[in-house]
Amino acid sequence: MTNQEINEGLLSFIHEQTGRGVIYEQEPIPLLGGIDATTYKFKLRGMEPMVLRLLGSDRGAEEVKRLQIHSQVLIQSNIKAPKVHWVGEDKSALGGVFAIMEFFPDPLLSEQPGDIQLKILGKSHAEMHNLSTTQIINELKKQGLNEKDFMACLFMPTILDSALKDHPWLSNIINWLQNNLPINSAHASINHSDYHPKNIMYASGHITGIIDWNFFIGDPAFDVGHTITLIMDIVPNISDDYTHEIVSQNNEQYRDAYQSIRSIDEKAVNACRVCHCTGFLLHCLSGKKDIITSSPTMLQSLKTTIETITKLEIALPNS
Structure with a gap:
C-alpha cells in the first residue's frame, strides 16, 4: 500500500472506532522498527500522539488480538508496556493486521x-x-x-x-x-x-x-x-x-x-x-x-x- 492509502485507511478506521470526525495534526511518519513490522507515529487533532504498528501481510488477526491482551495484562502488573487502543483484524484496511497504541514520548x-x-x-x-x-x-x-x-x-x-x-x-x-x-x-x-x-x-x-x-x-x-x-x-x-x-x-x-x-x-x-x-x-x-x-x-x-x-x-x- 502507498503512504497515502495507509493515511486514508487509518483515518477511516479510527473514525469507525470512535464514531467522530478525525483529522491529522501530524500525518503518520515511519519510526525505526524491527524486521517483522512497520511502525508509524501520528497525531490526530484533539488526541495524544499514537503509534501504528503494521504487521506483515503474512501475519494473522490472532496475533494482534493477543498483542492487545498481553499489553493489558502487563500494564495491570505495573509493567511499562504501551496501551493498545484498537486492533485492526481486516488486512484490506491497511495491507496487513495492525495495532494502534500509546506513544511513549521520553528519550530512548x-x-x-x-x-x-x-x-x-x-x-x-x-x-x-x-x-x-x-x-x-x-x-x-x-x-x-x-x-x-x-x-x-x-x-x-x-x-x-x-x-x-x-x-x-x-x-x-x-x-x-x-x-x-x-x-x-x-x-x-x-x-x-x-x-x-x-x-x-x-x-x-x-x-x-x-x-x-x-x-x-x-x-x-x-x-x-x-x-x-x-x-x-x-x-x-x-x-x-x-x-x-x-x-x-x-x-x-x-x-x-x-x-x-x-x-x-x-x-x-x-x-x-x-x-x-x-x-x-x-x-x-x-x-x-x-x-x-x-x-x-x-x-x-x-x-x-x-x-x-x-x-x-x-x-x-x-x-
Whole structure:
C-alpha cells in the first residue's frame, strides 16, 4: 500500500472506532522498527500522539488480538508496556493486521552513554525476570488465551517440529536444540524477546516505557540469549562502529549488570543463542530484503556462532 492509502485507511478506521470526525495534526511518519513490522507515529487533532504498528501481510488477526491482551495484562502488573487502543483484524484496511497504541514520548535508552545503557539494560532485564508470573498467567487465561499461545514449554516443541519438517538440511542443529533448549525449565519468567536500548524509554534515571513486545512466559535464558545475540552477532554485522574488543566489552558489561541482580545459566543461554542465531540464519535465506539480510557478513557470522557452540557443521542449501 502507498503512504497515502495507509493515511486514508487509518483515518477511516479510527473514525469507525470512535464514531467522530478525525483529522491529522501530524500525518503518520515511519519510526525505526524491527524486521517483522512497520511502525508509524501520528497525531490526530484533539488526541495524544499514537503509534501504528503494521504487521506483515503474512501475519494473522490472532496475533494482534493477543498483542492487545498481553499489553493489558502487563500494564495491570505495573509493567511499562504501551496501551493498545484498537486492533485492526481486516488486512484490506491497511495491507496487513495492525495495532494502534500509546506513544511513549521520553528519550530512548540508546541515547545515553554506552556504559550507562548496558548497566541499565542488564539490571532492568534481570529485575523483569525476577517478577512473579503467577498473576499474569492467571489473568491471560481469564482473558481467554490458551497456555499454548504464551507458554514456551507448550509452543516451542511445535515450532521446532515445524522447522525440522521445513528445513531438513538443518536437522542436526534442530535436533541439538530439541535436546538442549531449556523448554521444560522450572524457571518461568516474563520474556520480552527483543530487549535492547532502542526498545526502552529512559528519563530522569528511570525506565519510563518498554516497547515492541513479543511477550511469552519461559526460561529467562531465551530472553538473555536474544539480547546477547543482538550484542555479539547482529549489531557488529550491521554497523562498522564495533570492533571485536568493543563487542566483547559490551557483552561483559551487560552480563555483569544482569548478574548483579540474578545469575545467568550459561549452558541454557548458549543453547538459546543457537536458537536465535538459527532463526536469523533462516531469515537471511528467506529472500526478504532488510538490514539483516543486506549485511554481506551476517550469514557466515551466524553460521560460525552456531557451529562453534554446537560443534556441528551446517551444510547450507545450494552451497
